[in-house]
Amino acid sequence: MSTAAVIEDLAGALPPAPPVGNHAGAVRTCDTTGLPVCLVAEKFIQLNAVVAVVALLAGGVAALLIALTRWPAVHLLDAVWYYRLVTFHGLNMLIFWILFMEVAILYFAGTVLLNSRLFSGKLAWAAFALMLAGTLLVDIEILRGKADVMMTSYVPLRASSNFYLGIILVAVGTLIGVGNFFGTVYIAKRDHTYSGSVPLVVFGAIAAAVIAVVTLLHGAVVMIPTWLWSLDLVATVDPGWYRLVWWGLGHQSQQVNVCAMVAVWYLLATITTGAKPLNQAVCRAAFVLYILFINIASAHHLLVDPGVGASWKIWNTSYGMYLAVLASMIHGFTVPASVEVALRKKGHDRGLFGWLAAAPWKNPAFSGFFLSLLIFGFIGGITGVTLGTQQINILAHNTLRIPGHFHATVVGGTTLAFMALTYYVVPLIFRREFPLRWLARAQPWVFGIGITIVSLGMSLAGSYGVPRRHWDSELTGAQFTYGFGSGANVMLGVLGMGAILAVTGLLIYIGLTVAAVFFGRRIEGRAMTPW
Amino acid sequence: MSIHVPEEGWFQAPTGAERTWIGLALAWCLVMSLMMPYWHFKGKQNSTGESYTVTPEAFSKRVDQFVKTNQVGEVNGMPLVEPSPGGDAYLRGSMWTWYPALKLKAGQTYRLHVSSTDLQHGFSLQPMNMNFHVLPGYDHVLTITPTMKGEYTILCNEFCGVGHHLMTGKIVVE
Numbered sequence: 001m002s003t004a005a006v007i008e009d010l011a012g013a014l015p016p017a018p019p020v021g022n023h024a025g026a027v028r029t030c031d032t033t034g035l036p037v038c039l040v041a042e043k044f045i046q047l048n049a050v051v052a053v054v055a056l057l058a059g060g061v062a063a064l065l066i067a068l069t070r071w072p073a074v075h076l077l078d079a080v081w082y083y084r085l086v087t088f089h090g091l092n093m094l095i096f097w098i099l100f101m102e103v104a105i106l107y108f109a110g111t112v113l114l115n116s117r118l119f120s121g122k123l124a125w126a127a128f129a130l131m132l133a134g135t136l137l138v139d140i141e142i143l144r145g146k147a148d149v150m151m152t153s154y155v156p157l158r159a160s161s162n163f164y165l166g167i168i169l170v171a172v173g174t175l176i177g178v179g180n181f182f183g184t185v186y187i188a189k190r191d192h193t194y195s196g197s198v199p200l201v202v203f204g205a206i207a208a209a210v211i212a213v214v215t216l217l218h219g220a221v222v223m224i225p226t227w228l229w230s231l232d233l234v235a236t237v238d239p240g241w242y243r244l245v246w247w248g249l250g251h252q253s254q255q256v257n258v259c260a261m262v263a264v265w266y267l268l269a270t271i272t273t274g275a276k277p278l279n280q281a282v283c284r285a286a287f288v289l290y291i292l293f294i295n296i297a298s299a300h301h302l303l304v305d306p307g308v309g310a311s312w313k314i315w316n317t318s319y320g321m322y323l324a325v326l327a328s329m330i331h332g333f334t335v336p337a338s339v340e341v342a343l344r345k346k347g348h349d350r351g352l353f354g355w356l357a358a359a360p361w362k363n364p365a366f367s368g369f370f371l372s373l374l375i376f377g378f379i380g381g382i383t384g385v386t387l388g389t390q391q392i393n394i395l396a397h398n399t400l401r402i403p404g405h406f407h408a409t410v411v412g413g414t415t416l417a418f419m420a421l422t423y424y425v426v427p428l429i430f431r432r433e434f435p436l437r438w439l440a441r442a443q444p445w446v447f448g449i450g451i452t453i454v455s456l457g458m459s460l461a462g463s464y465g466v467p468r469r470h471w472d473s474e475l476t477g478a479q480f481t482y483g484f485g486s487g488a489n490v491m492l493g494v495l496g497m498g499a500i501l502a503v504t505g506l507l508i509y510i511g512l513t514v515a516a517v518f519f520g521r522r523i524e525g526r527a528m529t530p531w
Numbered sequence: 532m533s534i535h536v537p538e539e540g541w542f543q544a545p546t547g548a549e550r551t552w553i554g555l556a557l558a559w560c561l562v563m564s565l566m567m568p569y570w571h572f573k574g575k576q577n578s579t580g581e582s583y584t585v586t587p588e589a590f591s592k593r594v595d596q597f598v599k600t601n602q603v604g605e606v607n608g609m610p611l612v613e614p615s616p617g618g619d620a621y622l623r624g625s626m627w628t629w630y631p632a633l634k635l636k637a638g639q640t641y642r643l644h645v646s647s648t649d650l651q652h653g654f655s656l657q658p659m660n661m662n663f664h665v666l667p668g669y670d671h672v673l674t675i676t677p678t679m680k681g682e683y684t685i686l687c688n689e690f691c692g693v694g695h696h697l698m699t700g701k702i703v704v705e
Contacts, residue, residue, distance in 0.1 A: 306582030322560035467688035
């Protein structure tokens with residue numbers, strides 16, 4: 001089945017006479033999907049996406065350098081720059097790349113899918129300016145050597161006050177962006193730009209936005225006193241309290257990512273295969289479970305901490321009886337099931353997995369989305385639930401098993417899903433064709449396989465006890481010597497080689513995206529060439 | 532479709548394979564949520580999280596007193612200290628040492644007090660691979676019974692500045 005057919009399906013499936021939007025002229029009809037695109041939102045989707053990709057590039061270069069430092073045979077950087085770039089890598093990848101993309105996704109979901117204009121262009125400017133200023137401030141402070149504190153910046157480790165100020169600016173900017181999204185949802189409802197319930201993808205985006213608000217409030221509660229402490233206006237910040245509240249930011253922000261990623265899965269399943277959720281009530285209920293039970297799970301970062309007791313740890317780390325895990329297990333069923341049903345309906349009915357073989361694999365948006373689903377579910381999800389138990393956490397806390405887990409969730413899962421989304425964002429929002437389409441088709445595989453190898457190398461090295469955020473696992477010059485053995489060293493090498501592959505995939509993605517946005521063939525006035 | 536408003540009457544109970552899957556997943560979640568507390572008591576491998584407030588100065592004093600009273604030797608220039616069986620042992624993390632080295636008897640139970648006098652540190656016992664978080668201001672009490680004789684190295688696995696990777700300590704079990 002060609003993708004062109006799918007896109008036509010989409011246009012055909014639109015309500016015959018969609019309710020009138022509230023755009024007041026500032027709108028165009030997408031030549032490919034027939035969806036209404038708010039021109040103000042479009043500009044901010046573009047701006048946010050561009051900054052996101054720049055942050056991804058910065059973080060990606062740092063990723064390669066630090067991974068090659070962890071590889072004992074290469075051991076590239078000196079200790080100072082290793083720790084500095086781990087901090088730089090973490091913030092650019094986990095915070096800046098993801099947050100800018102998420103704001104872009106919120107603007108898209110709130111306007112295009114609800115047939116509405118953006119609530120406020122001025123607020124969008126304010127959000128963007130604050131986020132950009134904060135990003136620049138943080139990155140400059142790190143590269144100047146004023147903030148070698150890791151992404152977590154655990155007190156009493158201290159960075160320059162501008163570092164904390166930068167984080168606060170990014171958080172406030174994001175909060176304004178999220179508010180602008182809620183404003184958009186509100187005016188769409190008020191102006192009756194759609195009828196009935198919001199589409200599932202918008203529902204997922206709303207769930208992500210609700211969690212984002214709770215997350216960012218945690219960030220304000222922990223970062224404002226820490227900023228004042230860095231200015232010597234507050235005497236001390238309790239390190240145990242800091243960890244408790246910081247993880248309300250640090251862990252929940254990952255659940256914003258999960259929510260946004262699942263919304264993108266539903267979006268791409270529909271766009272690439274025409275998939276339709278089997279039961280919308282089930283999908284929506286699963287998003288509600290995320291909102292209700294995700295917050296307490298941040299306790300699993302404190303499983304081997306002093307200051308909090310065993311029963312508190314057990315109740316919270318089980319997410320209140322694993323009900324948030326249940327949500328992921330539901331999405332992990334409903335997303336591929338909807339693809340299966342759609343493809344079987346189109347006649348790909350041979351055997352148990354004939355539909356999967358017949359899926360549009362040459363479409364990088366499909367392969368990226370499906371690899372994201374597999375990597376997140378089978379590697380990220382399973383390691384996450386495992387490491388989050390009290391018993392196993394003793395073996396894993398602060399070892400490389402932890403980044404081994406989250407490189408499968410937030411990189412193999414969220415980042416890969418966002419990359420896959422780009423294969424439609426550029427043609428439909430920037431209205432430019434991708435050049436070198438064969439390379440685009442290969443990109444999700446190179447990146448997905450690379451990051452899977454990274455994750456396995458980290459997890460297996462970590463199972464030998466190799467610490468994360470550690471410059472020299474051979475402990476050269478330490479008072480007491482210790483060797484993790486050749487197995488651990490091999491796994492660190494595997495991590496390095498996987499990183500080379502993953503960063504290659506990342507650079508291909510950035511190269512193609514930049515080439516398409518600036519030099520790609522214009523496609524105004526006609527439908528995009530199907531993948 | 533996920534990108535369009537749902538059809539009228541979309542709010543339906545799940546049926547068929549979807550319903551079965553949700554049931555199985557929920558059952559599995561309940562099994563997991565019962566396993567964690569069950570194994571906490573049955574496995575007896577977990578800390579109860581016992582901890583007390585302590586200032587870095589007061590903790591340092593206790594460590595020095597502990598070393599003065601119980602020192603039995605020296606390893607690599609670090610005092611080797613043997614606490615009395617069943618008694619309290621102290622370990623101080625600071626940039627970038629674990630002080631002092633401990634000598635324990637297999638089969639005996641100790642109350643090991645771990646704290647930091649500067650930044651956060653990570654107590655990582657190798658090759659056992661057991662890891663605990665160490666915070667300044669918190670006296671983290673781990674009730675431990677070493678069962679295997681041998682020499683163990685303590686690493687730091689929470690970033691504590693540019694010498695973090697050099698931070699090591701020693702426990703000898705006889």
